[in-house]
Amino acid sequence: MTSTFQTRIAAGRLAQDGLLSDAAIQEAAALLERTETSALETVRVVFADQHGLLRGKTVTADSLASVFRSGLNLPSTLLLKDTSNRTVFPIWDGRTPGVMATMAGAGDMLLVPDPFSFRVLPWSPHSAWLFCDPYTRDGQTLPFAPRPVLRRAEAALEAKGLALTVGLEVEFHVFTRKQDPLGHQHAGMPGQPPQTELLDQGYQYLSEANYDRLEPVMDMLRRHAQALGLPVRSTEVEMGPSQFEFTFEPAGAMAHADNMIMFRTMVKEVCAREGLHATFMCRPKTENSASSGWHLHQSLTDADGNNLFIPDQHGKLTEQASAWIAGLLAHAQESCLLTTPTVNGYKRYQPFQLAPDRIEWGYDNRGAMVRALMAPGDGASRVENRVAEPAANPYFYFASQLLSGLSGLDKGLSAPDPVENPYDNDAVALPPSLIAAIEAFEGGDLYREALGADFVDYMSTLKRAEWKRYLSTVTEWEQTEYFGIF
16 A cells, blocks of 8 residues: 555655665655654764765754655765865866766755665664765766765676675774863864773783773673664674774675664764764874774675585685685785775784785785685685775775676686785785875776776875875974984
8 A cells, every 4th residue: 555655755856766766665655654653853864975974964854754755965075075074176167077067166966865774873862864875966876976886886796696795893992082172273174183091901802801891881882783783793802902893794795884884983973972982093193002904704605695605625715716815816906095095094004913914815814915714514604805994985895895806706817825924925015005005096997997987086086185185294203203303
């Protein structure tokens, strides 16, 4: 039976333009029926931007129906900002071609809601999240919008009758806020970071005593994550002081990309309400700190759900696993801009720190970039890519893995020999800096061919602006090194 909500949504602009599927229309109508008599007051209508940060507007619950009918307009410049919130693309020259022309004059873009993403916020139960995809104001796909980029990569794999299953291991820090610099002089682009102190001493990797001291915070974050429907598997004390790790059960790439966005945002918002500061920055500038990584477990399945990485015998790779690993390695340099998108992330690539510093793979070797965890009869056979930082945009990160692995399959590549000593061999080094990653990304052909020149030029412009700002800043190292002697 068709409801009044369903009829109204179907008659709206989004449905008429084909931007909402029949399933989405039905789900949206059912959602509106549920919320009509609920205690919901506001809905945060949001999208994941180029940095994997949520942006959007908050509408009243009574206005939610209009979002499903007509979408929501936001300034398109939200997709044109670097991490300092500066718009780094020309929008006033009147000459920018292609899709950028739709953003001239800081004009609007259109947010199209995904009703299946709706979540009531357990820490703010009168409010909810509704994820959206951004389009041009005339309803055209934006070639660099994060969710659509991952959707394109998934479609390319699905066309081969294949799917990727991923599992997440996410490291981050939680500190006590000592002082928030909120004076007018502290305003800027970006603003000043808070002053913090440790929640607990380290280094005490997986220490039971440390876990018990941190359990109140661990439990708080776990309960909120589970209330959001996130498939938490474990909560752990990581290597460094005040460093946490959460792991998640396997899921599809898009589902876990959304989950990662929700998890990072939830952790930061919940901690802030409790006088804490959570950071997914790779290597915080705090004394004796440890770098945080983001390890992505990956397995390939066929149309019947069979894991194609399960070997017939120990020490042997399946043809698909070999090609997938070879693809990840072949495109690792040009993918670093998507797996490690910040200046800070490259300071993690150090030997003997349980982090990779070169492009290689090994069996159950935590020093290698790609760690193979496979055994005959083991349904959980998989590879683990340890290259990424937890600040990466999950949609771009997962797309890089899908497209790199698929390239290995299409080209019939074979993985080189595994390494046993990952820090003493002649393997090619990972990019040592963000600018090296930018140049590798620009010089590669994978993303230009798979996602188009608009995507490559967009990411290059965005990250070069960040790099230029970094170079223009006088660091403490320079002050210490030169100020006294010259």
